[in-house]
């Protein structure tokens with residue numbers, strides 16, 4: 001009887017070597033693919049089994065999961081998070097956690113502050129950034145920058161970058177923000193009384209980009225206006241398109257080539273910029289004001305790290321992260337705040353009075369302490385972040401099995417923290433009431449154990465927003481001065497009917513036309 005060995009020997013001796021090689025390669029490939037399929041289905045079945053007890057969101061099917069309701073929601077002009085938020089809110093009286101599926105990805109969603117505490121604070125290490133879905137289209141831009149890294153690299157970078165965005169640099173933000181609002185007012189003055197509307201969302205986008213460009217790289221406003229709309233904004237636009245049309249990442253269309261070329265021009269611009277700055281520091285050139293880049297370079301020198309191409313690349317990711325994270329979110333917050341103030345003279349008057357007190361008639365530059373004392377203006381900004389949830393959802397991928405809100409959740413599950421739902425757990429959530437955040441207001445009445453997780457526009461815990469103090473300081477200066485100098489009228493009579501984009505951050509889709517009276 002022939003053994004398997006005899007069969008193989010006979011097979012090999014009768015065939016040419018090329019034939020044998022191709023048979024071996026295809027057999028190995030088949031074994032590899034079958035192995036992959038087996039381990040994939042094993043993991044899929046395991047996740048399905050563990051999540052069995054978690055209530056399922058409606059309208060899914062067993063082939064594509066909940067893709068269809070999410071896509072139809074986007075087609076109706078809402079964000080996919082609106083659909084998830086709706087499921088969570090509907091289920092809330094029965095359960096705090098719901099599950100859904102996007103193709104092969106199992107996901108759970110919730111808004112409960114106790115769950116947020118676990119994900120953001122006590123167990124944050126096992127709730128890693130969701131690079132497979134939500135952040136995937138932004139990876140060519142953000143790479144291993146702070147927002148999209150995890151573990152030791154994130155820890156190292158956070159320690160390096162953290163000090164650059166805190167304390168001293170914040171004093172400079174007041175000057176930078178005041179200069180930028182002066183420039184904006186000079187541009188707007190000819191429109192005053194003309195009855196012509198100006199899109200304040202677009203103006204805030206340009207202003208916040210100038211502020212972050214100057215704060216991080218000491219770029220002059222004209223330079224920001226020249227470089228960013230040409231290189232940075234189009235790559236961001238393409239990345240946003242890729243969120244809803246992921247195939248754009250893989251098909252080499254003219255837009256794909258343009259994206260690549262702009263990315264490489266932007267990277268070269270930044271890397272040359274860093275090299276020149278590093279050289280001038282080595283030559284002992286003193287600059288009148290330290291920007292965020294100088295402060296990061298101070299930390300690099302203090303850490304003894306060697307300046308090489310990998311350090312340049314990482315710095316490039318970090319600076320693009322600051323540009324991305326630091327301008328559109330702030331612009332959306334300012335837009336909603338100004339819009340709401342223009343609808344209510346009482347709120348507007350309170351902000352104006354604070355501005356009179358802080359800046360006086362001569363409009364001298366205030367101290368940090370004076371800006372910090374503008375508590376009503378701060379409450380207006382917070383209420384805008386609550387009501388409009390500029391970042392309505394953040395997602396994570398679970399690295400190890402865990403228990404969340406009383407349910408077992410397996411490793412590999414995507415976890416959607418629906419911040420918008422948390423912000424709706426206030427009394428009359430659709431009403432704009434800045435007093436909620438004033439001393440003794442609704443926010444202070446929440447139980448101490450959950451209070452910090454009832455207002456989460458910047459999330460909480462070790463991975464909270466590094467630029468939150470910068471953003472709130474800048475916004476107080478900009479909003480209060482604009483209210484002091486002009487009377488604003490919105491073209492929209494109310495928030496009803498203003499469409500939102502289907503990507504984050506959430507601002508008004510068709511801009512915010514406003515008239516200066």
Ligand code: HEM
Nearest residue numbers: 146147325326329330333391394457458463465466467471
């Ligand atoms: C109103 C304005 C802003 C809002 C609502 C906002 C919101 C957020 C949120 C929700 C996160 C967490 C994202 C996640 O974990 O997936 C985040 C992270 C971050 N933000 Fe902001 N942000 C704002 C302004 C800024 C500014 C001005 C900067 C920089 C100058 C900035 C820099 C960052 C960075 C570096 C992170 C990552 C922190 C880490 O993971 O360690 N943000 N922001």
